[in-house]
Amino acid sequence: MAASTASRLSPPRPTASSPYPRPPPRLSRFSSLRAAKMEAVLSIGTHVIPHPRKVETGGEDAFFVGGDGGGVFAIADGVSGWAEKNVNPALFSREVMANSSTFIKDEEASNDPQILLMKAHAATSSIGSATVIIAMLEKTGTLKIASVGDCGLKVIRKGQVMFSTYPQEHYFDCPYQISSEAIGQTYQDALVCTVNLMEGDMIVSGSDGFFDNIFDQEILAVISESPGIDEAAKALAELARKHSVDVRFDSPYSIEARSRGFDVPWWKKLLGAKLTGGKMDDITVIVAQVKTVAVPDDEGSGVEQEKGGEQVTVAATASAEQNE
Structure with missing residues (x-):
C-alpha cells in the first residue's frame, strides 16, 4: 500500500525517450548571475579646439573627466578679459579643474557637484575667473549638475533633446563666474x-564657444551620424569651429545679440542687412553615453561583466591642451 501511495505522489522519472522535459537547472545562491546588479556608468569622449589666435597657448578652456566608473566630468572657461590686466586667463580655469580632480576623492565632494565646486574654488590661488559646469552620474542613473555661468549641458534621448541647462548672466555676454575676487559668484550661486x-541616453556638454555656434538640430544630426562618442565630440567641435569663423552664418550668438538690441546700424537695416556671424572662441565639447554594467554584490563571485561586452575606458585631464 505504501508503494502505491508513493507512485501516485512522485512524477515519472524522465528518460531519453520520455515526453516530459527536464526542469531548468537551479541557480546557486552564489552564482555570479544571481549576485550581479546593474549600475550606470558613462563612456566619455572629449575634444578641444582653441580660439584661432590662442592655438599656441592651448586656449583658456579646461576640463576634467574622472571619478568612479568615469561618472564625473567638468568644464571651466577662463574669462578672457583678465588678459587686459596682464593676467593669463587660462591659469585660473586650469587650476580649478586640477583641484576638481583632487577633491573628487573626497567623500563629501564625490557625491555632490556643488560641494566639489566649493572645494575646488576655495583651493584655487590663481588670479582670474571662469564659468564652470560639473556633472556627476550616480550608479542609480541620476545625473547631478552644478553650473555657474554659460557652460552648458544637454541630454539627448531617442533623437530628441529632453533636457537643457540655461545660462546665468548679469547681462548679455557677461555670464556669472567664480572668481579670485570677492565680487564674483560662488558655489552658492550655482x-x-x-x-x-x-x-543609451547621450549627454553633450560644452563651453559657450560651442553652444554659441551650433543649433540643437545640428547636434542631433551629428550624434545620429557618428559611429562613437570620440568621433561625435570631434565632429561637433569642428562644426562649431567652422561656424565660428563664418561671417554669414546666422549663429545662435548673433540671433541672441539681435534679440537684445545689438544689430547693424539703421541705414544698413534699410538695405536688408542684419547682424550675422559666429563667435570665435575656445571650443570644448564632452560627449557621454550612459551605459549599464553588471557588477557583483557582496555575495558575488568577484566577476565583473559589462552589458554588451564593451570596455568603458575613461581619460582624466585637468588641462585644455589636449590637442597639443
Whole structure:
C-alpha cells in the first residue's frame, strides 16, 4: 500500500525517450548571475579646439573627466578679459579643474557637484575667473549638475533633446563666474539640478564657444551620424569651429545679440542687412553615453561583466591642451 501511495505522489522519472522535459537547472545562491546588479556608468569622449589666435597657448578652456566608473566630468572657461590686466586667463580655469580632480576623492565632494565646486574654488590661488559646469552620474542613473555661468549641458534621448541647462548672466555676454575676487559668484550661486537618465541616453556638454555656434538640430544630426562618442565630440567641435569663423552664418550668438538690441546700424537695416556671424572662441565639447554594467554584490563571485561586452575606458585631464 505504501508503494502505491508513493507512485501516485512522485512524477515519472524522465528518460531519453520520455515526453516530459527536464526542469531548468537551479541557480546557486552564489552564482555570479544571481549576485550581479546593474549600475550606470558613462563612456566619455572629449575634444578641444582653441580660439584661432590662442592655438599656441592651448586656449583658456579646461576640463576634467574622472571619478568612479568615469561618472564625473567638468568644464571651466577662463574669462578672457583678465588678459587686459596682464593676467593669463587660462591659469585660473586650469587650476580649478586640477583641484576638481583632487577633491573628487573626497567623500563629501564625490557625491555632490556643488560641494566639489566649493572645494575646488576655495583651493584655487590663481588670479582670474571662469564659468564652470560639473556633472556627476550616480550608479542609480541620476545625473547631478552644478553650473555657474554659460557652460552648458544637454541630454539627448531617442533623437530628441529632453533636457537643457540655461545660462546665468548679469547681462548679455557677461555670464556669472567664480572668481579670485570677492565680487564674483560662488558655489552658492550655482544652478543645481538633477536628471534621471536611462541606458543609451547621450549627454553633450560644452563651453559657450560651442553652444554659441551650433543649433540643437545640428547636434542631433551629428550624434545620429557618428559611429562613437570620440568621433561625435570631434565632429561637433569642428562644426562649431567652422561656424565660428563664418561671417554669414546666422549663429545662435548673433540671433541672441539681435534679440537684445545689438544689430547693424539703421541705414544698413534699410538695405536688408542684419547682424550675422559666429563667435570665435575656445571650443570644448564632452560627449557621454550612459551605459549599464553588471557588477557583483557582496555575495558575488568577484566577476565583473559589462552589458554588451564593451570596455568603458575613461581619460582624466585637468588641462585644455589636449590637442597639443
